[in-house]
Amino acid sequence: MNEMTNEICTIKEMCDLYKVTPRTLRFYESKELLFPIREAQRRLFTRRDRARLKLILQGKRFGFSLEDIRQLLNLYDIGDQQKTQLAKTYELATQRLQVMIEQKNELASAIRDLKEMLQWGKKVLDSRGINIGMPKN
């Protein structure tokens, strides 16, 4: 190990660190989400790539598409020069939040409905002497 090994890492190390497959990292590169440097054919991922990957994974959790994420990362990269761009990012995230809240509400209502159906089903089954357990919520 030479000085500052932790500055760059191989594809395998990245995979272990972030629980992704090599295919995924190559795919992200092809989609211009990551820009590993090349050392004789091999990819070397920098601190910057790791930071970006973290954001990518977060973004996925939030339900952003990879294309959305790419654009957001570009905005970050262009940097804090243009307020419009920061505000734009903020706005996009806000919209996503709204969607997520709606999804959560719809999901909650679907859960209620399904629970109701299950209780009804349980009655039927009980009345026939069939025994089952309810979910432990």
Added chain:
Amino acid sequence: MNEMTNEICTIKEMCDLYKVTPRTLRFYESKELLFPIREAQRRLFTRRDRARLKLILQGKRFGFSLEDIRQLLNLYDIGDQQKTQLAKTYELATQRLQVMIEQKNELASAIRDLKEMLQWGKKVLDSRGINIGMPKN
């Protein structure tokens, strides 16, 4: 209109009633989810088909796949003869409920995280005199 027109309806009427496209209904038929009768090439959807379609749409809300739904519908059709089958349906629904609850929790936590990020972003933007509004939750 002859006696009991509301017994059967055309594909168009189905589409209007349930807000689906003709393609969708034909697709469901091809997947053996619906069994409209044929009157010289045309499909005629019966009360049974409408009942099934309602269940299909409900099932989709609950996140069941069409294949899951098909099997569940078959179980319902076979009817209340075999307790094992009823119990099986019940179990499947219970499992789905668990998954939905987990999804809701993950979604809730993602919402919390995103809100946090937004608050952080708001601070940055505020500190630069850029004005925006927070979501009304």
Added chain:
DNA sequence: CCTTACTATTACGTAAACGTCAACTATGAC
């Protein structure tokens, strides 16, 4: 030198749930 472990590129496959399009057919209106 040989094996083993890693990595690379290219390209086709996958999943779900339809959309889209082409080419017919049937029906009623005029």
Added chain:
DNA sequence: GTCATAGTTGACGTTTACGTAATAGTAAGG
């Protein structure tokens, strides 16, 4: 007869985020 309207089948396209070979190059260890 013929135009318009609706319906039909069949086949291929779409989307997203990778998976899965197949093939080949390279570097380290023994």
